[in-house]
Amino acid sequence: MLQYVNVSINGAIIRAVKGNSILDTAIEYGICIPHLCHSRNLSDIGACRLCVVEHIVNGRSNITTSCTLKAEEGMVIRADTERVKKLRRNIAELLVAQAPNSRAIQDMAVRCGVKEVRYPFRNDDCVLCGRCVRACNELWKVHARGFVGRGKERHVDFPFGKRPDFCIQCGACIQLCPMTIVPCDGPMKSGEERLCGKCEAQLMISEDMPGNCTWCKLGESIACGRYV
Ligand code: SF4
Ligand code: SF4
Ligand code: FES
Structure with missing residues (x-):
């Protein structure tokens, strides 16, 4: 309860x-x-x-x-x-x-x-937010992506840098990425x-209208939750 x-x-x-x-x-x-x-x-x-x-x-x-x-x-x-x-x-x-x-x-x-x-x-391809990794692991339990390396070398990748056969190509990692x-x-x-x-x-x-949300479009898939 x-x-x-x-x-x-x-x-x-x-x-x-x-x-x-x-x-x-x-x-x-x-x-x-x-x-x-x-x-x-x-x-x-x-x-x-x-x-x-x-x-x-x-x-x-x-x-x-x-x-x-x-x-x-x-x-x-x-x-x-x-x-x-x-x-x-x-x-x-x-x-x-x-x-x-x-x-x-x-x-x-x-x-x-x-x-x-x-x-x-710097024009990085990724800001290491981990949305893609969590989407893959938690929504689909596929574990096809993960963080690799430490410090400046840290990045997100597939095992051995190659999309594995068990990736179900659901697209969640792309939809939730703020870079897309x-x-x-x-x-x-x-x-x-x-x-x-x-x-x-x-x-x-x-x-100008206190209390109103800007409904900022944080990427088509990154709504804050208030409007979805
Ligand atoms: S497309 Fe593949 S890597 Fe991306 S979330 Fe789906 S299963 Fe994971
Ligand atoms: S969702 Fe995009 S920006 Fe975030 S860690 Fe994954 S690839 Fe990087
Ligand atoms: S630290 Fe990213 S939303 Fe809280």
Whole structure:
């Protein structure tokens, strides 16, 4: 049987299912906490760190990822402080530098208030969010993909670099990957990468109407869960 607890998020007292993540709880109540590696039907691994919040315990504030933080009675969470926003903005900026050709990441960066990218562009093919690995392992129990290597060498691959015969070609790994949707104007040329910012208009309209979600299209398959 579900147990409920009272949690304060951004000053609002919310009735949350005990043990559900703070991120899922916030999404359920229409509070937007930007996130990338989280996906509704997958376990959370805290990879992207975009969903950071302040968890206040006995007057002391701890920065933590809301997708891995479980709701408990009396919790006090702030997802809207300047400290959190600055941290989140920096994480989003680093992600754009890493993957400027991802529409999902461009959308997310605008959502986080990024105005410019101060880091060198890398144009990586993958941001190591682990969505594909978890989709393969948890949705289909196929285990055809996994993380390989450590540190800078870490990447996602098939065993021995080759798609195995037991891959059922379900496509979940591609659908859930934030790299699969390119910016509206198409891929950016090397040396001309930038923050696209096209989605800013949508964001401005929404923020004129408090409480309205921008319905940011985090890649066609990466809706936050509020609208699907
Ligand atoms: S297409 Fe293959 S590798 Fe991708 S999720 Fe499905 S089974 Fe796994
Ligand atoms: S391939 Fe895509 S889904 Fe998989 S870890 Fe990299 S960015 Fe994430
Ligand atoms: S969504 Fe929480 S760390 Fe990525």
